[in-house]
Amino acid sequence: MIKTVISTELPVDEHLLIRKNSISGGSGKKRICLVTGTHGDELEGQYVCYRIAQILQSNLADLDGTVDIYPALNPLGIDSITRGIPNFDLDMNRIFPGDPMGSMAENTAHSIIEELRGADLVIDIHSSNIFLYEVPQVRINQLNADSLVPLASMLNLDFLWVHEAATVLEATLAYSLNSLDTPTLVVEMGVGMRITQSYGEQLVSGILNLMRHMGVWKGAVPELEERHTILSTTGTVDFINASASGVFIPLIEHSNHAEAGQVIGRIVDPLHGTVLQDVKLERPGFVFTIRAYPVVYEGSLLARVFREDNA
Amino acid sequence: MKRELLFVLPSPFRDEFRIQGFRFGSGQKSIAIVGAMRGDELQQQFICSQLVSTLQDLEEKGDIAAGHEILVIPSVNPFAMNIGKRFWAMDNTDINRMFPGYSLGETTQRIAAALFEQIQGYRFGVQMSSYYLPGDYIPHVRMMHTGYEDIELAQGFGLQYTLLRTPRPFDTTTLNYNWQIWETQAFSVCSGHTGVIDTESAVDTVSAVLRFMSLHGIIHCRTHPGYFSEVLREEDLITVKARRAGILYCMCKPDDSVRRDQILARVLDPYDGSVRWEVRAPADGTVFFIHDKTLVLENSMLFRIIPS
Structure with missing residues (x-):
């Protein structure tokens, strides 16, 4: 059933509408929410919403509970290829838990929290940005690691990154919901403005697997290649930033293990026809993030590499 | 006055990105003033340019007090201003959400780190700031309520109001907040407009900064005494x-x-x-x-x- 959960009047004959597809089956009381589209340039979650809605609606007898699907928390952003909220220059994922007395953006954020709180699980799907390509991964604030890592492990993704707490991240949707005892997992995968279908299928399978574990799904779970999810707490994450400004040419695929000394990419100067930097790994590791947008400045993030402690 | 190149960043396709500073006097680091951090902060940059001009005159007359150093940085983001963008043109990140910065991090973290290194250790820090909402407002001084703030000092600008803001999570990465944490008395001077230049309000703001410097013996300059600044809490x-x-x-x-x-x-x-x-x-x-x-x-x- 399609429901409009937030409707805000725009100046000229239009409303900002945030809608959900609420799919229920059986007598189960559990509620799982899939949310995406907080950043208007991240589209990987659209495919996942489509597939989960399609599968559940075709197999209602296998559903025992409610799955609420919210494809677009920032519909104006998605429609205008704008990462933030148009008119506000604001990153929507930095204004939670919002404020009912605040501006239109803060008010909307508050309504979203009220809508989602109390769910048995929220999965917040992101797709990096236009600059970086990410392997399918779950990101968890270390404050919630004990309760969320077991759930995240069932999503069948490649990497599970337990990161340090940072004050600025307290304004994210996931932090706000987890603080309200609504377990929330953040998935990052793919790249902005694109859909990577294989990643989408991988996550769909993982979501169904997790739903089955929670007793909400009795149906089949598509079998995908069995993978070993790497847990970040068994090693270290290295950030590799550009030492030169130029054009980055990747020399490996993301989701790759790379050796010490391996050149994973080059920064080149198109005007002079020269190589400005060979981007080498000092130590072997798993490249789970790689630069997607070629133009870089000094400091631009080129890759993130996970390295096991004994590597 | 010494004009100094404080930071240079090569660009793949544009001219070099440069942050320029204007240093007056010598001695203890008394006050650092930062102008436009976003590309639409025209008023903020204009005010700084007028301050540079006025301080130059004062210096020529010997009216920068001995033992005091003043640093003015009119723009931290000329790249955005030159192409009509508000944030860092390449990735739309906000330099004023990157403090205290990280010299090995992303580009805008590096810019923030380079700036912060230059402006640390000053007794007073003034940021010419735009308001976070699009609109016009009464010029005022804004301070973060961090526990380190000294409201009476802020009243020394003689603007009508001193606004105290309780920081939210996203404020913890702003210049004002980090300046205070690193023991500089930090003030954001909001001069009423963004995206346009209002000369009347700019003149008042320049006077307010000169008044503050004069009050603390940094310059010798006779200024209008200004208002007895009323302290407001944002939540009020x-x-x-x-x-x-x-x-x-x-x-x-x-x-x-x-x-x-x-x-x-x-x-x-x-x-x-x-x-x-x-x-x-x-x-x-x-x-x-x-x-x-x-x-x-x-x-x-x-x-x-x-x-x-």
Whole structure:
């Protein structure tokens, strides 16, 4: 059933509408929410919403509970290829838990929290940005690691990154919901403005697997290649930033293990026809993030590499 | 005056990105003043340019007090200003959300780190800041309530109001917040406009900064004594939001005194011109902030009122 959960009047004959597809089956009381589209340039979650809605609606007898699907928390952003909220220059994922007395953006954020709180699980799907390509991964604030890592492990993704707490991240949707005892997992995968279908299928399978574990799904779970999810707490994450400004040419695929000394990419100067930097790994590791947008400045993030402690 | 290149970053396709500083006097690091950090902070940059000009005159007359050093950095983001963008042109990140910066991190973290290194250790820090909402407002000094702030010092600018803001999570990465944490008395001077230059308000702001420096013996300069600055807490301001969307027809301006139920604006239907909603003052007071966009969305913040 399609429901409009937030409707805000725009100046000229239009409303900002945030809608959900609420799919229920059986007598189960559990509620799982899939949310995406907080950043208007991240589209990987659209495919996942489509597939989960399609599968559940075709197999209602296998559903025992409610799955609420919210494809677009920032519909104006998605429609205008704008990462933030148009008119506000604001990153929507930095204004939670919002404020009912605040501006239109803060008010909307508050309504979203009220809508989602109390769910048995929220999965917040992101797709990096236009600059970086990410392997399918779950990101968890270390404050919630004990309760969320077991759930995240069932999503069948490649990497599970337990990161340090940072004050600025307290304004994210996931932090706000987890603080309200609504377990929330953040998935990052793919790249902005694109859909990577294989990643989408991988996550769909993982979501169904997790739903089955929670007793909400009795149906089949598509079998995908069995993978070993790497847990970040068994090693270290290295950030590799550009030492030169130029054009980055990747020399490996993301989701790759790379050796010490391996050149994973080059920064080149198109005007002079020269190589400005060979981007080498000092130590072997798993490249789970790689630069997607070629133009870089000094400091631009080129890759993130996970390295096991004994590597 | 010494003009110094404080930071250089090569660009793949544009000229070098440069941050320039203007240093006056010598001795203890007394005050650092930072102008435009976003590309639309024209007023903020203009004020700094006028300060550089005025301080140059004072220096020539020997009116920079001995033993005091002043640093003015008019722009931290000329790249964005030159192409009409607000944030860092490459990735739309906000330099004022990157402090204290990280010299090995992302580009805007490196810019923030380089700037912060240059402006650390000063007794006073002044950022010419824009308001975080689009609109016009009464010029004021804003301080973060971190526990390190000294409100009486802020009143020394002699602007009408000193606004105290309780930091939210996203404020913890701003220059003002980090300056205070690193033991500089930090003030954001909000001069009423962004995106345009208002010379009258700029002159008042330049006077306010000169007054502050004079008060602390950094310069020898006779200035108007200014206002006895009233301290406001941001949460004490009354917010008036748009109950309806449409064309905003505003009937008041910042600093107007208003009575309860007075009509402040009308929201008009953009198709037939009918009045969708009359915006009325919720209490007696003074208009502190007004939304300056012609079109308003439902729930937009239209006014902030200082209650009488």
